[in-house]
Amino acid sequence: MTQQPPERIFHIATAAEWRTALDTGTYTTSTVGRSLAEEGFIHASRRDQVQGVFDRYYRSLREDLVLLTIDPARLTSEVRVDPVGDDTYPHVYGPIEPRAVLEAVPLSRSGQPETVMSLWLKGMAVRMGIALLVMAIASVVVLLLL
Structure with missing residues (x-):
């Protein structure tokens, strides 16, 4: 029996590769x-699997990453839920539009x-x-000039 893909599937991409897409x-x-x-195929995951995938494969990357939320019903490519070890993962057998x-x-x-608020707070902290x-x-320069 073939398992149906979840209503939404997820894929971690580099921001640069997503912009190219x-x-x-x-x-x-x-x-x-x-x-x-x-x-x-393109590896994907259920929402509950995203953190584990990130920890195993993406944590050491120093590139900007994005989490893609994909509606399998909008894909022209087939999505299959395949066994991987003791679990199953959705895989996209073709490109993602x-x-x-x-x-x-x-x-x-x-x-x-990241939320808009967390991005804003990070930017504000840097500024x-x-x-x-x-x-x-400026304080050091003023003190040295006195």
């Missing part, structure tokens, strides 16, 4: 360092989805750090 109209990266042509991707959310270095550094340098 938006330009070309197809996404063909199977997993880190492997293409659809090399692997025969950007129209099938409902959401592409940036991932933090710990593999957690505050720079402002404090400039004020400290």
